[in-house]
Amino acid sequence: MSAESAPVFALAETAPPALRERYLGATLAAGLIAAVVLLPIAVVVGIALSGSGEDWPHLVSNVLPQSTGTTFVLLAMVAAGSASIGVTSAWLVVAYDFPLRRVLAWALVLPLAVPPYLAAYAFGEFFLFTGPVQTLWRALFGFQTARDYWFPDIRSTTGAAIVLSSVLFPYVYLTVRVVFIMQGRNIADVARTLGASPSRVLFKILLPVARPAIIAGTALVLMETLNDIGAVEYLGVRTLTFSVFTTWLNRGSLEGAAQIAMVMLVIVLGLLWAERWARRHRRFHGARSTHMKAHPPRVRLRGVRAGLATVAVVAPVLTGFGVPAYVFAGYASRRLEQLAEPALFDAFLTSVVTAGSAAVVTVLAALALVNATRLSRSAAVGALARLASSGYAMPGTILGLGLLFSLSRIDNVVDALAREHLGFSTGLLFTGSAAAVVLACSVRFLALAEGAIHSGLEKLPPHIDEAARSLGHAPGATARKVLIPLLKPALFTAAVLVFVDTVKELSATILLRPFGFSTLATHVYENASRGVVEDGALAALLIILTALVPVVLLSRALMRDAEATL
Numbered sequence: 092m093s094a095e096s097a098p099v100f101a102l103a104e105t106a107p108p109a110l111r112e113r114y115l116g117a118t119l120a121a122g123l124i125a126a127v128v129l130l131p132i133a134v135v136v137g138i139a140l141s142g143s144g145e146d147w148p149h150l151v152s153n154v155l156p157q158s159t160g161t162t163f164v165l166l167a168m169v170a171a172g173s174a175s176i177g178v179t180s181a182w183l184v185v186a187y188d189f190p191l192r193r194v195l196a197w198a199l200v201l202p203l204a205v206p207p208y209l210a211a212y213a214f215g216e217f218f219l220f221t222g223p224v225q226t227l228w229r230a231l232f233g234f235q236t237a238r239d240y241w242f243p244d245i246r247s248t249t250g251a252a253i254v255l256s257s258v259l260f261p262y263v264y265l266t267v268r269v270v271f272i273m274q275g276r277n278i279a280d281v282a283r284t285l286g287a288s289p290s291r292v293l294f295k296i297l298l299p300v301a302r303p304a305i306i307a308g309t310a311l312v313l314m315e316t317l318n319d320i321g322a323v324e325y326l327g328v329r330t331l332t333f334s335v336f337t338t339w340l341n342r343g344s345l346e347g348a349a350q351i352a353m354v355m356l357v358i359v360l361g362l363l364w365a366e367r368w369a370r371r372h373r374r375f376h377g378a379r380s381t382h383m384k385a386h387p388p389r390v391r392l393r394g395v396r397a398g399l400a401t402v403a404v405v406a407p408v409l410t411g412f413g414v415p416a417y418v419f420a421g422y423a424s425r426r427l428e429q430l431a432e433p434a435l436f437d438a439f440l441t442s443v444v445t446a447g448s449a450a451v452v453t454v455l456a457a458l459a460l461v462n463a464t465r466l467s468r469s470a471a472v473g474a475l476a477r478l479a480s481s482g483y484a485m486p487g488t489i490l491g492l493g494l495l496f497s498l499s500r501i502d503n504v505v506d507a508l509a510r511e512h513l514g515f516s517t518g519l520l521f522t523g524s525a526a527a528v529v530l531a532c533s534v535r536f537l538a539l540a541e542g543a544i545h546s547g548l549e550k551l552p553p554h555i556d557e558a559a560r561s562l563g564h565a566p567g568a569t570a571r572k573v574l575i576p577l578l579k580p581a582l583f584t585a586a587v588l589v590f591v592d593t594v595k596e597l598s599a600t601i602l603l604r605p606f607g608f609s610t611l612a613t614h615v616y617e618n619a620s621r622g623v624v625e626d627g628a629l630a631a632l633l634i635i636l637t638a639l640v641p642v643v644l645l646s647r648a649l650m651r652d653a654e655a656t657l
Contacts, residue, residue, distance in 0.1 A: 124460055124537070130494075132485060138492075147350065155334075168252035168256075172253065178267050178301070192404075202261055206612070207315070207316075214414060262311040270301045321612075441525070445525050446591075446593035449590070501521060532589070532593040540586070541585075543588060601616065
């Protein structure tokens with residue numbers, strides 16, 4: 092690393108003792124944040140290894156074979172579905188021109204606004220015997236009862252794969268689309284001038300070029316699939332996440348749940364390795380020397396081919412976003428009286444307060460993490476930052492399990508000390524309040540905030556904080572008076588991302604929420620569990636509308652991409 096690219100690091104090495112103490116403080120802050128992130132994982136591992144082993148024969152013979160097999164089948168189906176939809180959509184909007192292409196290029200991101208559990212509830216209602224699809228089917232062919240015809244059951248592993256693929260494919264679409272725009276078209280145009288057919292260009296040129304991006308996007312999809320509890324429970328699919336939930340709450344076996352979580356942890360580590368491996372090989376594809384400066388013409392499709400391309404891109408949007416929006420908007424229009432009910436208002440207020448608190452805590456932690464990384468050139472600090480960002484890959488079930496056990500111990504110790512020395516009981520400070528949910532969401536979404544702030548920091552001139560400190564400002568004052576004001580857009584983006592994901596979060600919230608604590612997500616979940624999805628429609632619609640905020644921001648960023656919008 093050159094001195095020009097790392098003036099701050101050079102200054103850190105030659106800083107006086109007082110400044111070095113501050114650098115040490117930043118490093119300790121990074122270590123503390125990493126320790127908090129890793130605490131629930133370490134606790135789950137400790138519980139699993141310290142168990143008596145009484146549950147293990149039952150798990151091995153009755154739970155793990157079925158749930159592990161179902162999980163791998165579901166992961167394989169979701170990977171195939173998400174990758175095929177995401178790659179096909181990206182290829183069509185980048186390589187061809189057809190009706191509605193510009194609108195559909197950003198509309199393909201809309202399914203990200205629908206959490207998987209809401210999609211599952213909507214699909215369940217949409218394909219129900221009394222839903223619009225089967226009603227139309229009976230009207231077209233004159234069937235009277237369900238015994239007169241066969242219709243695929245959405246409450247199955249295949250149905251769950253369809254539901255999850257329909258809302259998670261944008262992860263693949265976004266990563267692959269960038270590769271196609273930045274380099275794939277250059278290579279494709281060269282291949283076509285040499286006589287290669289479009290299909291040969293796709294399979295022999297574009298797909299190999301985009302393979303790392305496909306793997307990275309698919310790994311994110313699979314981590315979200317592994318994290319899901321609401322969709323698989325509603326659709327009756329017994330995955331490992333579902334088994335952790337039932338083993339702990341129904342069988343009362345914390346050790347057994349932790350041992351199942353260990354199996355999930357192995358899968359997550361495998362996905363993380365695949366994602367890291369893919370990103371390592373993406374550097375070649377982002378090389379500036381191959382970045383296209385001109386705007387080559389897309390192949391204009393006409394007639395039937397244009398219609399087929401439009402249908403192929405419209406279908407994922409309608410499936411992943413249109414169906415949930417249609418179902419919940421229809422139910423909500425018939426439940427408008429719920430707007431005056433205290434339960435919905437309380438759930439909305441709880442969601443806003445919890446998500447707002449998580450956003451503030453997470454952004455502050457991410458800022459401290461980025462600042463520590465910027466001030467220090469130590470490889471250890473870089474490693475701590477990567478560890479602190481690993482919480483996003485951990486399923487909410489594992490985080491919830493580890494945090495509940497560790498925080499309940501802390502609550503008991505604090506309460507015992509207060510009783511002994513102060514003469515009063517503190518009660519359950521963490522597990523008896525929303526603090527545990529806030530902490531879980533902060534741990535899980537820290538990577539989102541850290542990524543947004545880090546991206547904003549990279550856009551600033553590298554000498555700016557060095558200049559401030561040469562004028563006599565300490566690192567803290569430099570951050571407060573110079574960096575933070577310049578980073579306001581990045582901080583806002585980070586806070587919005589964490590806020591929205593916390594509003595959608597279900598797995599950790601179910602496990603950690605205290606008695607009487609209800610967010611919009613748990614409000615919808617409780618109604619769906621009682622078989623009255625329509626009673627949670629307004630809350631579901633509020634979640635989708637809230638989640639639309641970052642999706643719209645992301646879509647606007649896509650539209651600003653000149654090469655993508657021409």
